[in-house]
Amino acid sequence: MPSYRKLIIQQLTGDFRTSTGVAEESLRDPGPGEALVRNRYAGCNAIFDKNLCRNKIRYVDVVPPYDMGIESVGEIVALGSNTSGYAVGDAVATVNLGTGYRQFQTANVGRLVKVRAASAETLAIVPSGVSAYVGLHHIAQMATGETIAVSAAAGGIGHFVVQLAKLAGSHVVGITGSTNKIAFLQQLGCDRVIDYRNEDLPQVLAHEYPRGLDIAYDTVGGEVFDAFLDNLAQRGRLIISGHTSDFDQPIEHVPHPRAYRKLYWKSASIRAFQNQAFPEYQAAATQHMLQLYYDGKIKSQVDPTDFVGLESVADAVEYMLAGKNAGKVVIKID
Numbered sequence: 665m666p667s668y669r670k671l672i673i674q675q676l677t678g679d680f681r682t683s684t685g686v687a688e689e690s691l692r693d694p695g696p697g698e699a700l701v702r703n704r705y706a707g708c709n710a711i712f713d714k715n716l717c718r719n720k721i722r723y724v725d726v727v728p729p730y731d732m733g734i735e736s737v738g739e740i741v742a743l744g745s746n747t748s749g750y751a752v753g754d755a756v757a758t759v760n761l762g763t764g765y766r767q768f769q770t771a772n773v774g775r776l777v778k779v780r781a782a783s784a785e786t787l788a789i790v791p792s793g794v795s796a797y798v799g800l801h802h803i804a805q806m807a808t809g810e811t812i813a814v815s816a817a818a819g820g821i822g823h824f825v826v827q828l829a830k831l832a833g834s835h836v837v838g839i840t841g842s843t844n845k846i847a848f849l850q851q852l853g854c855d856r857v858i859d860y861r862n863e864d865l866p867q868v869l870a871h872e873y874p875r876g877l878d879i880a881y882d883t884v885g886g887e888v889f890d891a892f893l894d895n896l897a898q899r900g901r902l903i904i905s906g907h908t909s910d911f912d913q914p915i916e917h918v919p920h921p922r923a924y925r926k927l928y929w930k931s932a933s934i935r936a937f938q939n940q941a942f943p944e945y946q947a948a949a950t951q952h953m954l955q956l957y958y959d960g961k962i963k964s965q966v967d968p969t970d971f972v973g974l975e976s977v978a979d980a981v982e983y984m985l986a987g988k989n990a991g992k993v994v995i996k997i998d
């Protein structure tokens with residue numbers, strides 16, 4: 665049987681580049697209910713990937729050699745028995761731990777999402793667009809015409825949050841830490857863009873939004889989270905969807921009033937969510953997001969920097985960890 669290449673954790677150094685390497689594996693024929701998929705693009709999840717190399721993902725115990733990568737898009741190249749409804753050549757996306765950063769994967773057809781094209785843009789929808797959708801619609805229970813702030817608004821998840829919020833008729837406040845992303849956020853439809861490195865975020869929110877934020881969708885954490893928590897509206901919802909700014913830092917102990925002092929009288933809430941904890945929403949959210957994209961109602965922004973081949977995944981991870989990306993970071997699998 666011919667072999668293919670995949671990225672694995674070879675040793676746990678805590679750093680992505682020095683933990684990972686390329687390994688070869690024999691291709692195997694798909695069994696009953698399985699498809700062999702040629703991966704074309706893989707999505708970069710730098711924070712998750714680095715945390716794996718630190719063995720700090722709470723629901724995974726990493727023992728090297730460990731397969732890397734989560735989401736990918738590609739085409740079916742072979743099918744096993746009992747796979748009616750699928751054909752060789754079908755474009756499919758998958759979201760499954762350990763299947764992204766590799767040239768081929770064998771997947772149960774129940775794990776495949778049929779898409780119109782195996783493109784980087786389609787890949788960005790699944791699962792970053794889905795995280796935005798689930799977070800806003802199911803966790804935050806977004807209503808029409810609310811005031812919604814989102815951090816890392818130009819990011820893989822953030823740019824979908826902005827667009828979904830605009831579709832719901834919201835006033836959208838896009839937060840970034842990079843001046844060069846302001847124009848992109850304005851084009852996306854943000855009503856106000858705040859560059860928190862050049863403006864005082866708590867002060868701007870307090871002065872320009874005295875009624876407060878109905879929804880604050882946060883993936884950054886730290887002082888951005890604090891500013892959101894202090895500026896929630898009556899019945900406001902603060903969504904924790906990550907904490908990029910300090911995920912690999914020692915836990916900071918901050919002297920603040922207890923959370924109920926800030927929430928109770930407003931009947932506001934903090935709601936954390938990780939997609940894997942809400943499997944019941946994934947299938948429908950994926951179809952909604954794909955349809956919005958096919959209908960031209962949302963754009964899928966892929967960061968324009970080229971990352972080609974498994975050897976470039978470490979570059980992609982470091983690029984994201986440096987906060988340089990606008991849109992989803994995607995690796996072309998050669």
Ligand SMILES: NC(=O)c1ccc[n+]([C@@H]2O[C@H](COP(=O)([O-])OP(=O)(O)OC[C@H]3O[C@@H](n4cnc5c(N)ncnc54)[C@H](OP(=O)(O)O)[C@@H]3O)[C@@H](O)[C@H]2O)c1
Nearest residue numbers: 711816819820821840841842883906907908909938939987
């Ligand atoms: N809830 C879920 O189910 C779920 C699923 C996937 C990922 N996540 C989490 O969601 C977050 C966003 O993921 P993503 O893939 O869409 O990433 P991303 O937002 O595209 O990239 C990270 C962005 O965070 C901002 N940032 C703020 N502080 C930073 C710092 N100290 N270092 C680097 N960047 C910083 C940067 O944007 P600015 O230049 O604008 O500051 C950077 O571009 C991550 O924390 C991830 O772990 C959650």
